Amino acid sequence: MSVVTRRHEELHETIEDELPDAILDFDEHHNAPAVVANPSRVDDVVRILKQNGYNHLSSVSAVEYDNRYESVYHLRRITDDREDFDEINVVAPADPDEPAVETVSDVFKGANWHEREAYDLMGIRYDNHPDMRRILLPETWKGHPLRDEYDVDQPQYTTLEAHANPIEERYEVENDAALDTMFLNIGPHHPATHGVLHLKTVLDGEVVVDVDPDIGYLHRCEEYLCERLDYKYQIMPYPDRWDYVSAGMLNEMAYARCIEDLAEIDVPEYAQVIRVLAQELSRIAAHMLAVGTFALDIYGELNVIFMYAFKDREIVQEMLEDLSGQRLMFNYLRLGGVAYDLPEPRDEWFGKIRGFLDDLPGKMDEYRSLLEGNELLRKRAEGTGILEPETAKEYGCTGPVLRGSGVGYDVREVDPYGYYDELDWDVVTYDGCDNLSRVLVRLGEVEESARLVEQCVDILESWDGDREIQSRVPRSITPPAETENYTAVEGAKGELGIHIVSDGTEKPHRFKIRSPCFSNLAVFSELAEGEYLADMIATLGSLDLVFGEVDR
Amino acid sequence: MVTFNDAVADLLGVDGFSPLVEFIVGIVGASIVVSVMLTIIGISAVWLKRKWNARLGDRIAVNRIGPAGLMVMPADALKLFSKEVVVPEDVDRIGYKLAPMLAAATVLAAFAFIPFGSGLQIADPETGLIFALAFASLSAVPVVMAGYSSKNKYSFLGFEREVAQAIAYEIPLVVSALAVVPLVAVFADTSAPLRMSNVVTAQQGPLLGVTGLPIPNWFIFAQPVAAVLFFVSILAEFSRNPFDLPEAGSELVAGYLTEYGGVNFVLLFLAEFAAIYFGGALFTALFLGGGSGPVLPAVVWFLGKTFVFYLVVQWFRATIPRVRIDQLLEFGWKYLLELTFLNLLLTAGILWVVL
Amino acid sequence: MMGVLRSLGVTAKHALKGDTFTVEYPDESPGISPRFRGTHKFSLSRCIWCRMCEEVCPNGTIDIKTNEKREGEEYNLNLGQCIYCRLCEEVCPVDAIILTQHFELNAGTKAELEYNMDDLMDVPWYKGMDPLEAREPDRGAWIGTDEEDDVWETAESTYAD
Numbered sequence A: 001m002s003v004v005t006r007r008h009e010e011l012h013e014t015i016e017d018e019l020p021d022a023i024l025d026f027d028e029h030h031n032a033p034a035v036v037a038n039p040s041r042v043d044d045v046v047r048i049l050k051q052n053g054y055n056h057l058s059s060v061s062a063v064e065y066d067n068r069y070e071s072v073y074h075l076r077r078i079t080d081d082r083e084d085f086d087e088i089n090v091v092a093p094a095d096p097d098e099p100a101v102e103t104v105s106d107v108f109k110g111a112n113w114h115e116r117e118a119y120d121l122m123g124i125r126y127d128n129h130p131d132m133r134r135i136l137l138p139e140t141w142k143g144h145p146l147r148d149e150y151d152v153d154q155p156q157y158t159t160l161e162a163h164a165n166p167i168e169e170r171y172e173v174e175n176d177a178a179l180d181t182m183f184l185n186i187g188p189h190h191p192a193t194h195g196v197l198h199l200k201t202v203l204d205g206e207v208v209v210d211v212d213p214d215i216g217y218l219h220r221c222e223e224y225l226c227e228r229l230d231y232k233y234q235i236m237p238y239p240d241r242w243d244y245v246s247a248g249m250l251n252e253m254a255y256a257r258c259i260e261d262l263a264e265i266d267v268p269e270y271a272q273v274i275r276v277l278a279q280e281l282s283r284i285a286a287h288m289l290a291v292g293t294f295a296l297d298i299y300g301e302l303n304v305i306f307m308y309a310f311k312d313r314e315i316v317q318e319m320l321e322d323l324s325g326q327r328l329m330f331n332y333l334r335l336g337g338v339a340y341d342l343p344e345p346r347d348e349w350f351g352k353i354r355g356f357l358d359d360l361p362g363k364m365d366e367y368r369s370l371l372e373g374n375e376l377l378r379k380r381a382e383g384t385g386i387l388e389p390e391t392a393k394e395y396g397c398t399g400p401v402l403r404g405s406g407v408g409y410d411v412r413e414v415d416p417y418g419y420y421d422e423l424d425w426d427v428v429t430y431d432g433c434d435n436l437s438r439v440l441v442r443l444g445e446v447e448e449s450a451r452l453v454e455q456c457v458d459i460l461e462s463w464d465g466d467r468e469i470q471s472r473v474p475r476s477i478t479p480p481a482e483t484e485n486y487t488a489v490e491g492a493k494g495e496l497g498i499h500i501v502s503d504g505t506e507k508p509h510r511f512k513i514r515s516p517c518f519s520n521l522a523v524f525s526e527l528a529e530g531e532y533l534a535d536m537i538a539t540l541g542s543l544d545l546v547f548g549e550v551d552r
Numbered sequence B: 001m002v003t004f005n006d007a008v009a010d011l012l013g014v015d016g017f018s019p020l021v022e023f024i025v026g027i028v029g030a031s032i033v034v035s036v037m038l039t040i041i042g043i044s045a046v047w048l049k050r051k052w053n054a055r056l057g058d059r060i061a062v063n064r065i066g067p068a069g070l071m072v073m074p075a076d077a078l079k080l081f082s083k084e085v086v087v088p089e090d091v092d093r094i095g096y097k098l099a100p101m102l103a104a105a106t107v108l109a110a111f112a113f114i115p116f117g118s119g120l121q122i123a124d125p126e127t128g129l130i131f132a133l134a135f136a137s138l139s140a141v142p143v144v145m146a147g148y149s150s151k152n153k154y155s156f157l158g159f160e161r162e163v164a165q166a167i168a169y170e171i172p173l174v175v176s177a178l179a180v181v182p183l184v185a186v187f188a189d190t191s192a193p194l195r196m197s198n199v200v201t202a203q204q205g206p207l208l209g210v211t212g213l214p215i216p217n218w219f220i221f222a223q224p225v226a227a228v229l230f231f232v233s234i235l236a237e238f239s240r241n242p243f244d245l246p247e248a249g250s251e252l253v254a255g256y257l258t259e260y261g262g263v264n265f266v267l268l269f270l271a272e273f274a275a276i277y278f279g280g281a282l283f284t285a286l287f288l289g290g291g292s293g294p295v296l297p298a299v300v301w302f303l304g305k306t307f308v309f310y311l312v313v314q315w316f317r318a319t320i321p322r323v324r325i326d327q328l329l330e331f332g333w334k335y336l337l338e339l340t341f342l343n344l345l346l347t348a349g350i351l352w353v354v355l
Numbered sequence C: 001m002m003g004v005l006r007s008l009g010v011t012a013k014h015a016l017k018g019d020t021f022t023v024e025y026p027d028e029s030p031g032i033s034p035r036f037r038g039t040h041k042f043s044l045s046r047c048i049w050c051r052m053c054e055e056v057c058p059n060g061t062i063d064i065k066t067n068e069k070r071e072g073e074e075y076n077l078n079l080g081q082c083i084y085c086r087l088c089e090e091v092c093p094v095d096a097i098i099l100t101q102h103f104e105l106n107a108g109t110k111a112e113l114e115y116n117m118d119d120l121m122d123v124p125w126y127k128g129m130d131p132l133e134a135r136e137p138d139r140g141a142w143i144g145t146d147e148e149d150d151v152w153e154t155a156e157s158t159y160a161d
């Protein structure tokens, strides 16, 4: 009996002992066992699990069934010991007419936003939630779009009055002290928000005393989109559009992993190596962009780091174009493999990659001397935007943001997939917990990715076996009804997870995207409050948000 | 060194003009200076800046219109001047409209005291340096007007920063400039060391001690510390990177410029670039020997040096991050101020001992 | 301060080298990979009206109308909403629809991007390209060597009835 299974048994007992009336049942999801909890006691169950080491709430997703709603919590255990990695799900079934579940936002602060999203899109009410507002859609929206009964054609009329200063109450002048502050709308169109983010900021002089991110300006309901497309072909182009700045391959892998796991599809080894190669190139490109835009936020326009980063990203972009046929919207991965073999002539393409890899150390030196070595930048980025590791875990931060706080959680490492386990690489962490650390993690990861790419190229160059790029995949993929799976991969910004609930057809019943940027942004107000305005902007840059992924 | 009017009188072989003629000749001189400066600013703001930044950032930049893209200047001017002037509803109209004019006027007027060499200097009062520095500090006033009258929160933050910054860096600017004055008195052997023409004259000869070598007696060599401090103060005074906080593109959108468009924007933009050139001209006159240099006429040397100054400023902009407002003020008050005073005292002390 | 000076050195080095990476489009054509997915090429003479492309297209870009004998009557391509995913090409058993390398496409209104069968005959990017050439499409050019069979098989086994 493995450690994990033994632990699950013990856990069953503990939960049953301590909370006999909170547990309704035990269930088995495809990825992990599930505890079916009494909706009004779900916070206690999650608390017990947290005490037992499940310290990371990946996502909260809401599912609609004929006779009930379900609020599903995916918990993970993050430790330094890889053997210890483990997952567990908690399911809280809710009444079909008036769905209500107890909030877990007092156990995990990160649940706050996730529950607001579930409320917004599925209409599950979370009792005792501190801030039960819509999050993606406008406050005046009618209906909950992911419900079956929702009429997509229904008009959404909103009178002007309904929109009249929605923030009035919140920042009403209460006393004279409040007169010293200034309310400032940053965004949705602002040079530093990297897209469409609206920050409702209250400034005291130059110091930020309160900031409330308002998201949803780029919401396209990608989840609904995927729910009406078939598993085999049609969903694959869409992940490219979540984190749309070069990270497409990584997003595609998130989808591929989830459904390959669920439908038990094998991937030929050759294709796996190509997948790693493609993903790591993608990661290099995405991190280059992140570093460049961070510099843009601190330096202002016309700075050169941004240009250098773009130049280097462009080289990677061209290699990816050769491979997949497009620069950003790759649509390259397929269930059971990849779409095409490497471009011909192969030597030329390998030569391009090797040329890039050879130049990379010199370029990294330049970046380091421009960023890490520059005292003025250090003065700006060091010790600002402090994210303590405990806070980061509370909020479910992942990726370079978490690793910049010294926690070495990397899905590739703890929950390996594809070919990563066969290759030699390290998880990069810095424990400065500040803006600079987060950027340095990205620089370090570019180098690690380059190592991985080099190994893949070596393997592919000397490959003499069968070049099988796709395994035999059934004509149509129909996982059995009511099976659930949650898997994640290490996207460019962190743990990118997909939760699929099937209903026995070839389209998913529920397709939930756990976006790393969403959780990373949720922690933003903790980082920014008390900082100077300029540092708040820098912090925003260091979180590396892409709004295609935050808003989906 | 003589002013423009004296030079013209010399040329015509007359002793002096009647007040009216004096006035007319003065106007002509001023027009020449302003046109020269406007051309230079046009070239550099619109074209050189793009080209040079592109070069630093591995790009090409403008190259479509005219040879090397030079015709982008008239094209840009045409575009900007033909734009509709949009005045936001709630602005304080007087301040809003006055600010751009004032901004351009103060900076251009300041050029009157600059000894371009070859007789091109409009006014050369005995206290020229102080006048020039006074005009430099005047540049904060239109910014405040623009920021306050715009009734925009970003503009507001921008002008607040400008005020704090101008106050903090005013004194170091003046004091670091004053550090050359004793040297002027010594080298030019004059009792009017604040006169700009004397400042330049003092730097004409070779540097003391190394007479054999052709190192000119520019104060950047005689007073290197003052030169660095002055350079930093100039950057801060005219809000250039790393001190460009009043505009801070990524934080304040465009700072005090946020609500401006069309012609009004052009004037503010022009004032901003003119200010860099004025800074460059001051630096050239004070530390780079003004128009001194072999072969070419003095005015060419002078303008060349200001161009170099400009390129350096843009180079800094591309490479050095913007500091934060508290760091900026801390640096200004806690270090720069002390250092400049120390330098002034040291200079005076050394001269006192030596002479 | 040494770090700042070194940074200045780095940028100065770039300025002195003067390398550029700008592509002077349209004077210079941007490097388009052989696999690039651009606008479509449709061959009426090859199409067997199996409607597989219509079915696989994730967003209804392709709209086919057939008569009751399942003979094709209309083939409409609303390029304005195409996401260039190349799935239609991937599933088409006879290569009647292919994504070309052409990427320059503009229109004044959305409606101008809706092409029907006749429009597709003489869209600009067909110029100098014989649609019938699709009979022997150079698949090797973008798929790579000897993968031809595999792709054909996958396509056929997927959506064939």
Ligand code: SF4
Pocket: C056, C057, C058, C059, C060, C061, C062, C081, C082, C083, C084, C085, C086, C087, C088, C089
């Ligand atoms: S490329 Fe994709 S979106 Fe476009 S027509 Fe083909 S299948 Fe449809």
Ligand code: SF4
Pocket: C046, C047, C048, C049, C050, C051, C052, C053, C054, C064, C091, C092, C093, C094, C095, C096, C097
């Ligand atoms: S898949 Fe090919 S053959 Fe079938 S209808 Fe479409 S274009 Fe015609």
